[in-house]
Amino acid sequence: MDKIAVLIPCYNESKTIEKVVTDFKKALPEATIYVFDNNSSDGTDEIARKAGAVVKYEYQQGKGNVIRRMFREIDAECYVMTDGDDTYPAESAREMVDCVLNHHADMVVGDRLSSTYFEENKRPFHNFGNSIVRSSINSLFHTNIKDIMTGYRAFSYQFVKTFPVLSQGFEIETEMSIHAADKNMFVENVIIEYRDRPEGSESKLNTYSDGFKVLRTIASLFRTYKPMAFFGVIALILAVLGVGFMIPVLVEFNHTGLVERFPTLIVCCFVILAAMVSFFAGLQLQTITRKNRQDFEMELQHVHYEYEHLEK
Template identity: 80%
Template sequence: MDKIAVLIPCYNESKTIKKVVEDFRKVLPEAVIYVYDNNSSDDTAEIAEKAGAIVRHEYQQGKGNVIRRMFREIDAECYVMTDGDDTYPAEFAREMVDKVLDRHVDMVVGDRLSSTYFTENKRPFHNFGNTLVRKAINRLFKNDIKDIMTGYRAFSYQFVKTFPVLSKGFEIETEMSIHAVEKNMFVENVIIEYRDRPEGSESKLNTYSDGAKVLMTIARLYRNYKPFGFFTIIAVFLAILSTCFMIPIIVKFAKTGLVPNFPTLIVCCFVYLAAIMAFFVGVLLSTITQKNRQDFEMALQQCDREYKNSMLKNND
């Protein structure tokens, strides 16, 4: 088991990967640096290997797929995840590692949004998207993570080995943040400096399509982790919709004793039934979710025992 593992997912980062590897080797000389190449068409893998990184490959395209592979294959007391585009300065890594190793933090978030992100990032829709996602998640999941979509994080062994990677692309950071909050894991923020990509280096993030995937991920995870709230919203919407159409019928019946629109009345009744069903689906799924949380705590204890056994073997 490594003491510290630096994880760098890469796709066509030949212009910056050498500097990223060298910078992290200076700040964390005891760390093992892993570069996972994701079907790059340039010399990213060769340059990273020459710079001293251990290079491995993930052939399923997408950042989420790369991180899934990393988390499966690498065992370490502390993991540092960063990007290969040289936007995250390595000098903050030591503080992040110390929080994991000394304070037993499960996930340390490299917070760009509290420092230079909005001045360095030249893509206004990215700025708007980060703010929107942060506010949406903080409100829905009642947390205070300062930067939801940052790619600069540090993790404990327990987090990495109990995190189910479901996303395939850039929405993986959002999934990590929500998972940590929902599972009551210890999360802290470290304010970092952010610098925009150097000239000639292009972002792989598509503002609109990847932004839509992130929003869909938030909705999906809210449904999975907070089913009572999710289905109650649906139930209330259906009930209000049905009531709006039924009120004129009731008023007409009160005045004349006649029901002029039987088809509308019948549809309204079915919509009310759908609202009641949605509410009780939320109640049922919230019970299942609570049981899943209990099972997760047991899995976390098992993971902790495995971690301690690995540490004993390392010491021997």
């Protein structure tokens, strides 16, 4: 098992990968640098290999698929994940590693948003999207993660081996953040100096399609991790609509003794019934979610035992 493993997912980063590998070898000389190539066509893998990295391959396209492969194949006491585009400073890696190895953090977030991100990043919709995602997740999951979508993170062995990778693309960082918040993982924030991509290096992130995927992922994970809140809101909305439209019908019946709008009455009854179904569905799923959390804690015990065995 490696003491420290630096994991770099790459897709066509030939202009920057050599510098990234060299910088991290200098910052963490005891670390093993892994570059996971994701079908690059510009020779990224050969450049990384010549720079001294261990090159592995993931042929299923998408950052989430690459991270799944990384977490399955590599065993280490501490993992540092960064991008191959030279936007994250290797000099911050030592502080992040110390948080994992000495402070027992499960995930360390390289916080771009508290430093230079909004000045360096020239894409205004990315800035706006990052702020919206951060506010949404911190509000919905009652956490204080400073940068939800950063690709610069450090992890403990326990986090990596218990994190179920479901996303295939760039929404993977959002999934990591929500998983850590829901499972009461110890998260620390380390402020880093972000720099924009060098000239000639192009981002693989599509502002609109990937942004929509991230928002959809937040909604999906909120439903999964907070079912009572999710279905409770739906139940409340349906109940308000059903009762609101039924009140005039009941007032009319009280005055005349007749129900002239039977269709409205019938629809209202079905809407209120749907609200009751939604409420009890949320209640049942909340019980299942609580049981899953208990099972997860037991799984952590198993992974901790496995970790100690690998150290020996």
